[in-house]
Amino acid sequence: MVLNNLVNVRHHPTNVRRKKPDSTVKQLEISNPVSYFLLNGRSKRYTVQEAKQLHSYFIKLKSDSNMYLVNSIIHTYAANGDLNTAHRLFDRVIDRDVVSWTTLIDGYAKIGNMGVAQQLFDSMPERNLVSWNVLISGFGKCGDVKAAKKAFDQMIERDIVSWNSLISSYARNGFAKEAFEVFCDALVENLVTPNKVMFLSVLPAIAESGCAFWGRCVHSFILRSGIEVDSVLCSALVDMYSKCDDLDMAFQVFESNPFRGNVASWNPMLSGLVRNQRFEEALELFRWMQFENVESDYVTMVAILPAIADSGALSLGKWAHSYIQKMNIRMNATLGSALVDMYAKCGCIELALDVFAVVEGKTTELWNAMITGLAIHGCGRDALKLFSQMQIENLEIDDLTVSAILNACSHSGFVDDGLRFFSNIKDVYKMTPKIQHYGCIVDILGRAGRLEEAKDIICNKMSIKPDIIIWKSLLGACRTHGNVEIGEFAAKHLFELCPNDSSSYVLMSSIYEAAGRSNEAVLMRKKMIEGGVKKEPGFSSIESGGVVHKFLVGDKAHPRAEEIYTMLDDIREKLKSRGYQPNKQLVFFDLHDDEKEDAIFHHSEKLATAFGLINSNRGDPLRIVKNLRMCSDCHVFMKLVSEIYNHEIVVRDHNRFHHFVNGKCSCMDYW
DNA sequence: CTAGGGTTAG
Known part of the structure; x- marks a missing residue:
């Protein structure tokens, strides 16, 4: 040729x-x-x-x-x-x-x-x-x-x-x-x-x-x-x-x-870990990078901030922010969004607002990050205000904006606003509701106890096949409002869709328990154990001195475990004298009553709280991150501790933030 | 003297 x-x-x-x-x-x-x-x-x-x-x-x-x-x-x-x-x-x-x-x-x-x-x-x-x-x-x-x-x-x-x-x-x-x-x-x-x-x-x-x-x-x-x-x-x-x-x-x-002296050798590894949600390893790699004296750049910061956000490591996040300022790393909407998200997820909504205010050339992404942040902090009114502002400034509204607004309504209990906005998705914004938007509206109705309407949306109003998240949110609402019948309906679908997911069994069991139908609760637990379904381990973490301390239920692995348990006993005495009784209904396993009380009292977020109290400066709020939803007993516990020990506690659970001050929670017990 | 390359992005 x-x-x-x-x-x-x-x-x-x-x-x-x-x-x-x-x-x-x-x-x-x-x-x-x-x-x-x-x-x-x-x-x-x-x-x-x-x-x-x-x-x-x-x-x-x-x-x-x-x-x-x-x-x-x-x-x-x-x-x-x-x-x-x-x-x-x-x-x-x-x-x-x-x-x-x-x-x-x-x-x-x-x-x-x-x-x-x-x-x-x-x-x-x-x-x-x-x-x-x-x-x-x-x-x-x-x-x-x-x-x-x-x-x-x-x-x-x-x-x-x-x-x-x-x-x-x-x-x-x-x-x-x-x-x-x-x-x-x-x-x-x-x-x-x-x-x-x-x-x-x-x-x-x-x-x-x-x-x-x-x-x-x-x-x-x-x-x-x-x-x-x-x-x-x-x-x-x-x-x-x-x-x-x-x-x-x-x-x-x-x-x-x-040769790993160049930041571009680290960035792909770092963002790869973050993209795959391996946040702890990403933070470890980031520390290693500091140890090797490799200077971070813009890309490093955009990559590492989501990992910091996930761990809730506020002091590391603040360090990253001041590093950005010190090194004159260019601030744009992408980096701004990452910072806003980080501050919001680390419990500092005010600092998130500060960053939001100074970013030039605000994009939809940045507004979304800010509105979502306000939503998880239960600042529904501010979220809606920001949304109006966003429309005045003629910014494009996307799927995430819609989710953010619906979430804001949900976390603040704005049922009517939520319903009105939901119908606007089609009529005003000319968008087709996505599955996650249906999930939000089911959540809004469910939390408000309007379970029949929520069920009606799932069964008759959706053009898409309902997913696991939607059924779970309905089941969760049935747990909150004690509805066995609709709960069974939702659980049936969940057992088909995800037979190996423990949470449906756990929720259904506790719905039966609360309705006084212990036999069926026991059956549910049996069904789960016989099916070989494992409960996802709950853990809580709290940052102290730049290190993230992680606790599992009944964890004794921490070097200061002895002090922590002594502190926990002290808390238990004080709480009991105020009339606190652990809610043993929440214990899933068939244990003896005393064991049940211990199991409840050694929940990971309680361990993290005890550690925080013996370890933190008086003025600083305890900031705890929990991977699952917080249980109602821990919620009562936190309220009392915040009052008795006069210490602000901020808990981020799987869904949202709880700010405990003086015996009250920012979620108004609505979560 | 002129050409091609790696890292981020709700």
Whole structure:
């Protein structure tokens, strides 16, 4: 095949990596710029200042005979985005050559002006490989993959840069399959010898496809090809593996990275862990990164903040925020949203509002984060106010905005607002309610005790098949309002949809128990145990001195366990003298009465509270994060402790925040 | 002297 010979460019001289510009440039001596240029060799790139000095020297001399030098100046202007000056100089030069043209075209391509780039390309007297390659990569960067492919097809001679440019055009514009196909074509037909850049171009495409099989193939191909797996390639591999959900391989490659001094080696691993909800490991990695003195950047912060938010580690979150300010990390809506979310989830709604206020260029995402934050704190009125403001400022409303508003209504008990807003989804906002929106409205009605209406929505008003979350929220409402009949109905569906989920058995059992139907409660527990269904372990964590302390039920693993249990006994005595009785109905297992009382009293959030009381500064509220919903006994417990010990307690459970002050909870016992 | 590459995104 003729084409084969033409494009086989193994020995093409342009296939050699050029040197990066030297940043330690001495000040140019105006008196003799040409000798400076000759002394420093040809492949030098200049700063804008140097280019300007050279430029004015040439204007003075009315000479531009040295094309190497002139092209360098054009390049410097173009590469810095000053296309006006670059183009003016280009126009003035009489002996301009193919490099001058190509340099200018590349400049226009880099600022996204492919119209002018194409015009210039069409009017060039002669073109070489580089001119075509510049065009392809230019189209790729502007998102015009069709044009990139067309240019590629028109070439009569291609080198590895042409192939790589086409692959990355596809890869960076969401055409993962096409990128991988071009990569395979090139290799199968033996048209090029792959190099590092080729792998770096195709790996993001595989990452996007999420196909671990392709990923492993390419990885082993890299290893067999003998290409040095340097830090940059490691980062790409880590990112690929983490996006293909193979965190173990990602970590293995991360560990094998020969140089981890650059933040870009850490970011893919960090965001991979966070994307896969492995927040504790992400925080651990982040600590390791601090230990290795690697400076965080914008990407690190966007990645780590959700992990901080999840753990509720407020002091770490505050540290991250001040780091952002100290290091002048650019603040935009994305980072702002991450900060707002973090502060809200760490229990500091005021600080979240502070961040929200100062972010410029507020996006829907940012408003959503703020409204959701207010919702989980039970600040329903403020959430609705913010929503009106959002509409006044003409921001687009999306699915998350709708969920946020419905959540706000739910947590604050605004049933009428919630119903009105729900009907507005279709009528006013012209959106189709999503499954999560039906979930919210069922929740709103259910909490208000309007169980028949909630059931009616599920059975008759939804065009979508109800999911587990919806049935659970109905079942939860039946538990709150003691409705056995509808509870059984919801449980029946849950047992079909998720027979291995413990919460339906637990809830149904306690509904029977509360209705005085102990026999059926016991049967329910039996059914669960015989089915081999395990209860999801509840845990609570509390941050102290930058460390997150985690407690399970009846946990004795903490180094200060003895003090904690002594404190807990002390609390129990004080509470009992105030008439507190543990609610033993809540104990799921068939234990002796005393054991039941202990089991209740050693709930993880109570352990965390005891630890917090012996460990925290008087003024600071205790901030506890619980992975499941808080039980009603713990809720009573917290209210009393906040009063007796005169200590504010903030608990984040699976659903929302509870601020306990002086014997009262911000949720008004409505959760 | 000109061309291709890695990290974030409710």
